[in-house]
Each structure stands twice: as C-alpha cells, then as structure tokens.
Amino acid sequence: MINYPSPVSEYGYRLSISRILCVGLSAGLLLLGCGKSGPDSSAGGAKATIANIGSDTMVNLAAAWAEAYAAVDKTVLIEVNGGGSGVGVKGLINGTCELANSSRHIEAKEKEELKAKRGLEAKEFIIAFDALSIYVHKDNPMNEISVEQLAEIYRADGKITQWKELGVDSIPGAKGGEIVRVSRQNNSGTYEYFKETVVGKKNEFKLGSLDMNGSKDVVELVSKTPNAIGYSGMGYATPSVKMLKVSKKKGEPAVAPSIASTHDHTYPIARPMFFYTAGDPSATVKKYIDWVLSDAGQKIVAETGYVPLPK
Amino acid sequence: MTDEPKPTRARRSPLALVTERVVEVLIHVSGFSAILFVFGIFFFVFKEGAPFLSKLDWMQFLFSSEWIPTSSVQPKYGAWALIVGTMSVTVLGMLIAVPFGLGAAVFVSEFCTGRLKETLKIVIELLAAIPSVVWGFIGLKVMSPLIISVFQVPVGVNLFNAAILLALMSVPIMVSIGEDALKAVPDTYREAALALGATRWQTIYRVLIPAGRNGLLAAVLLGVGRAIGETMAVLMATGHAVKIPHSIFDPVRTLTATIAAELGETSQGSPHYQVLFLIGVLLFSITFVVNLAADLIVKGVRRQ
Numbered sequence: 134m135i136n137y138p139s140p141v142s143e144y145g146y147r148l149s150i151s152r153i154l155c156v157g158l159s160a161g162l163l164l165l166g167c168g169k170s171g172p173d174s175s176a177g178g179a180k181a182t183i184a185n186i187g188s189d190t191m192v193n194l195a196a197a198w199a200e201a202y203a204a205v206d207k208t209v210l211i212e213v214n215g216g217g218s219g220v221g222v223k224g225l226i227n228g229t230c231e232l233a234n235s236s237r238h239i240e241a242k243e244k245e246e247l248k249a250k251r252g253l254e255a256k257e258f259i260i261a262f263d264a265l266s267i268y269v270h271k272d273n274p275m276n277e278i279s280v281e282q283l284a285e286i287y288r289a290d291g292k293i294t295q296w297k298e299l300g301v302d303s304i305p306g307a308k309g310g311e312i313v314r315v316s317r318q319n320n321s322g323t324y325e326y327f328k329e330t331v332v333g334k335k336n337e338f339k340l341g342s343l344d345m346n347g348s349k350d351v352v353e354l355v356s357k358t359p360n361a362i363g364y365s366g367m368g369y370a371t372p373s374v375k376m377l378k379v380s381k382k383k384g385e386p387a388v389a390p391s392i393a394s395t396h397d398h399t400y401p402i403a404r405p406m407f408f409y410t411a412g413d414p415s416a417t418v419k420k421y422i423d424w425v426l427s428d429a430g431q432k433i434v435a436e437t438g439y440v441p442l443p444k
Numbered sequence: 445m446t447d448e449p450k451p452t453r454a455r456r457s458p459l460a461l462v463t464e465r466v467v468e469v470l471i472h473v474s475g476f477s478a479i480l481f482v483f484g485i486f487f488f489v490f491k492e493g494a495p496f497l498s499k500l501d502w503m504q505f506l507f508s509s510e511w512i513p514t515s516s517v518q519p520k521y522g523a524w525a526l527i528v529g530t531m532s533v534t535v536l537g538m539l540i541a542v543p544f545g546l547g548a549a550v551f552v553s554e555f556c557t558g559r560l561k562e563t564l565k566i567v568i569e570l571l572a573a574i575p576s577v578v579w580g581f582i583g584l585k586v587m588s589p590l591i592i593s594v595f596q597v598p599v600g601v602n603l604f605n606a607a608i609l610l611a612l613m614s615v616p617i618m619v620s621i622g623e624d625a626l627k628a629v630p631d632t633y634r635e636a637a638l639a640l641g642a643t644r645w646q647t648i649y650r651v652l653i654p655a656g657r658n659g660l661l662a663a664v665l666l667g668v669g670r671a672i673g674e675t676m677a678v679l680m681a682t683g684h685a686v687k688i689p690h691s692i693f694d695p696v697r698t699l700t701a702t703i704a705a706e707l708g709e710t711s712q713g714s715p716h717y718q719v720l721f722l723i724g725v726l727l728f729s730i731t732f733v734v735n736l737a738a739d740l741i742v743k744g745v746r747r748q
Contacts, residue, residue: 215711216711306592306593307598308592308596308597308598309597309598311598313598313599318684318705318706319512319513319514319706320513320514320706320710320716324514325514334516335516335517337512337515337517338512340509340510340511340512340525340685340686340687341685341686341687341695342685343599343601343683343684343685343695344684344685344686344697344705345684346679346680346684346704346705350584350680353584353585354584354588354601357584357585357588357589357592357600358588358592358598358599358600358601359592360598360599361599
C-alpha cells in the first residue's frame, strides 16, 4: 500500500495558520472578555490552545495532526508554527510554547538552560520517524549506494558526474552516462535533512539539479528518466522506481529502507522525530500526545509520507 | 398610439438622465481602476522587497548564476540563470508559436469558410481553455519520456519541452487576436488586390499582413506576455534547474517558477522572502520593457 499525501497536507499548514490566527484572535478576545468573571465562566466558545512550534521538517505533519485533532477534541486548538527545531526548544525555555517539535535530540546545553530558567526537566516523546529513500529508475542495474557516494554526486565540489563512476556501465533506455540529479526546492524540510546528513552542513548542493516541488514529483520524474537519481520520502515509492540500499561508507553493508530498518537505526538516512515538553505535560497536552501516538495519529504519519512508530 | 415621442433630450425621463450619468461615472472608474490596480500591485510587490534593496548586491543579483538563498554558510542571490531561463524559454516558445499562430490566423481568416472555419475556431478556443497545470502534467508525463527517446537526451524535462508547452498555450491567443486583426482589414483592400491581378499569397503577403500589422503585433505580444508570465507549466516542464542552458535540451529554471516554488515556505520578512519579491519587480520590469519596445516599434512602423 502506497500512501500519497493528500493535497491538503502539503499546503494545509498555511491555510491553518490563517485560520488559527482568526480563531486564536477571537478566542483571545473571549478570554479577555471573561477575565473579570473568572476563568470558569460559561463563555462556551473559548478554546484551550496548545502552541506547537519547531522543526520545519515536521511542520506538515504537525499541521495535519492539528487539523485532524480539531475534529477529535473541539475544545482544544493547536497552533502550529515552523521555524526550526532550535526555535521550538527556545520556545520551551522561554515559555512561549507548550509543545516543541524537534527533528533532533535536545542538546545538553538546552536542557540546562531550561532547568535554570524554569526549573523544569525536558520530557521527550518519540512520535514518528523520517526516512529518505534514494530512488533510481527501475531499469537501473544499480542496487546499493553509500552516503559518501551520494555526497560526491550532490555536493558542490563533488567529483561523481557519470554513472560509470558508480560502476554502472549502461542503463537500458538511457542516453549517455550522465547522472541526472533530482533534488527538492531549497526550503523544504527534506532538502534540509538531505543537506545535513548527506551533503554536509558546511557544504552546498551542486547547482543544476532538477529541483522538484514535491516529494511525489521527485519519484515521478525519476520513473520517467532512466539517468536520474533522486531522494524522497519512503512512502512515495511506486513500481516504476527502485529504492537503493544505502550504506554509510563504501564496503560497509548496505541496508534497504524499510520501517524495520528505520526502527533499529541500521538505515543511515533516517531519524526519529520528537515532541518535547517542559516538565510533565498538562492534561490537555498529554491527551493530545496520547492521541498522536494512537493508531489514528500514526495513520496520519503514514499518510504524510513519514514512518510511523513500531506497533 | 397617436403621437410618437420626439427624439429630443428634453423628453427623456429624469431617471434616464441619472442612469446615463451613473453609467458614465462607472465607465470612467473602471478605466482608471486598471491604472490604479497596476500601480497598486507594483507598489505592494515593491514594498515587500524594498527593505532588502540596500543590502542587495546588484552585480550578484543580475549577473551571477549562483542561486543559493537558503545556505547556512553564505546565502547567494544570483538571478542571472533564472533571467536566462525565462528569456530562453520565452524566445524558443515564440519561435515555435509565431509561425504556427499567425499561419493559423491567416488560414482561418482567409482560406476557411463555413463549417470548417467554425469548427477550427471552436477547437482552437478549446485549446486556450486547458489549465496550465494540465499542460504541466502533459509535459512531465507524456512529453518528457517522448523527448528522451526521440532526441536521445538524458533529461526530458527541459527548455524544449517547456517551449513547446508555452507555444501550445499561446497559439490560441495569437490565432484569435490575429484573426480579428485580419478580419478588420476592409474587404475593399482584398478586392483591389484581386483587381490588380494579385494571387492569394500576394494578397496576404503584400496587402493583408502590412495592413493588419498592428493587430498582428498585438497578437504576438499577448502571446509573449502569456509565455513570460506562465508559472505552473514551466515549473513542471523546465526541470527547474539553476543552470545556464548550453543546448535546447538542457533543463532551466524561470523567474516565475522560482517564486512559485519558494515563496510558500519562506518565513515572511526574511531576506529570501524579500529577494523573491525583488524577482517579482524584475519580472514586472521585463514585461514593461517588452511592452514599451513593442509600442515604440508600432509607432515607428506607423510613421514610415
């Protein structure tokens, strides 16, 4: 079963931001209005809000969750914002958010800062995984690749430009031996993650790659271009492309991308994604996290192209 | 009915007078609103990008082809490759579209009659009704593999692919407007040409095309405008690669597609966001120059 993300989830968070602003404003006004009469007033429409900010990689997923949760619990409103994992953790430290999205572990320094400033321990929840598959055309005889080789292909000063340098002499249906690099637009979370783990934080992508505007488009283009190589979420595989096994270094055993190899950390281009709270989550936040970890929440993980938690 | 109302102003009802006044004002307002909207849009686009104007390295922006706006080390905003991309796609598209578009206009207007003419016009108008995202899909799914196998090139989404799509998209406009322009040439011209013993081809080449040149130029320019401004189809069919093309089978990236792909996910007010708006200003300027040049050409042609 292949899960394509619905168009709603691709753009959903921008829509929801404006909606959240509207609802947030009115909720704020209502709260102001009932400030005198006490917090338990029967104003009715006032919603509890959870500020949920952080990782840009997770923003689509977080927005999809927030949108679905609106139907589950009508009394809670979840405000999703991106900005980066660091921004989310900063938000926890400064008390501007209840729930931080992070696609990396919290740093020791950040933990100390949180303790010093608010006297609270950071609580970590693994909520999903992000795994990138390396896609080539289904007729490409290649079966595995190393992260080092990928870096040489995609990095600005990388040396590999021809398929024969990867040991592929000819690809049926291909014209010439040039490697056609397929990448993503430069502000997507996937681009950022690939840059961090493969290209290297201090390096740049080699310009001239075909920068597709969606995870699905990458796979689509690779399936139509015998010379192409591309990266995209694991959930986007189709029968007309091949997922390569990936090893860290040349000579090390290559691992096929799968939910299992993501879970046991043997697949090198995968990472867990976290929620962080400052201290124990409040009842509302706890309820939300429990829902995210439930089957209903994890189903959305698969739908948005990420890897759900092990059952 | 015995006495008919005399057609004088005084006999009009006050209501009719008021209505006429209102309609007159409304028409004025709609006329001026066009100017207002253009300046309004230009102002807002410029305003979003303006804060970055002082920080922008103009030499880099206009003449460097390094577009690395999200670099964590040193962002670079070189739009040269994007400008070349827009230009090359437009020019190649027009090289394909103009002969076909004007040829079809001449055919529909001068050679067709009756049912064939009506059918052709309807079909061509239908071509104009296809949304650009559908063209993009055709480029990505149908033309890309076809170009790979026919022309033996490694990438199917490229300059050529997008140029064909743009040609297909602008041909219907050229045909409609071009046909109107030819229709507007008085029949006396045709009769005079025939009376002088001109063949059909001579009539078209020596009489109709010179007589309708302003309208035909307008037709071509509308096509060019369509091609420069087109976003979705070129985003999908050019390959969207920051690269100066060396052949028509190289992937390129256009200014419009860059804005479309990147604006949605940049944070508001960041340098990247502002540079994208400056690209909008750049597009505006290019279109303005193209239109101005065309205007001057038309005036020059008239004076001769």
